[in-house]
Amino acid sequence: MDDYLEKLFADAYGREVEQEENIVRSLPIIAAIASVTLLVLREFGDGIPGFDWSPLAFLLHGLIIAIGATFLYVLVFLFVALRPRQYEHPKNTLAIRAIADGIVDFYELEGLDGESAEAMALHDLRQQMIDQFAFAAANNREQNRQRQRARSRAFNGLVAALTLAFVLVGTIYSVQITNAAALATAGVSAAE
Numbered sequence: 742m743d744d745y746l747e748k749l750f751a752d753a754y755g756r757e758v759e760q761e762e763n764i765v766r767s768l769p770i771i772a773a774i775a776s777v778t779l780l781v782l783r784e785f786g787d788g789i790p791g792f793d794w795s796p797l798a799f800l801l802h803g804l805i806i807a808i809g810a811t812f813l814y815v816l817v818f819l820f821v822a823l824r825p826r827q828y829e830h831p832k833n834t835l836a837i838r839a840i841a842d843g844i845v846d847f848y849e850l851e852g853l854d855g856e857s858a859e860a861m862a863l864h865d866l867r868q869q870m871i872d873q874f875a876f877a878a879a880n881n882r883e884q885n886r887q888r889q890r891a892r893s894r895a896f897n898g899l900v901a902a903l904t905l906a907f908v909l910v911g912t913i914y915s916v917q918i919t920n921a922a923a924l925a926t927a928g929v930s931a932a933e
Contacts, residue, residue, distance in 0.1 A: 778808070826887075832873060841866050848862055
């Protein structure tokens with residue numbers, strides 16, 4: 742049973758350490774989406790009319806405010822995802838060696854011969870390592886869950902900002918086409 746538990750918890754610990762690195766690997770994707778959103782806003786920002794009290798101005802300026810709010814939302818959750826975490830790791834090799842020597846010494850002082858003392862010490866040390874891997878894996882899993890939730894929320898916020906930016910562009914484009922058609926119709930009427 743100890744073999745199974747040792748492998749199970751050591752593998753779980755390894756997976757959680759790997760997951761910690763996966764969070765950072767997703768940052769370029771988030772940066773790319775943010776860049777595309779800002780590029781779209783920069784390219785089409787000139788088409789936004791000055792604020793007057795018309796429904797169109799409220800819509801366009803409201804979309805800009807909503808995009809800004811989603812970027813604030815994204816920044817908050819990126820901070821949460823990237824803030825330092827308290828990850829747990831098994832003791833270092835020197836500490837483990839000192840513990841093993843101490844356990845062997847304990848059993849030898851209890852009167853066991855060298856071979857029996859080492860066998861008991863190995864069993865006890867193995868139990869401690871299983872416990873350390875189990876504790877570290879559970880702690881690191883929770884830390885990674887919090888990071889993944891925050892990263893997911895930041896990503897969703899970016900998708901919302903990009904969607905709002907495209908709605909803004911579509912609205913500006915529709916207004917420009919409508920205005921161009923109205924000007925063309927007015928020009929034809931004036932020419933007649």
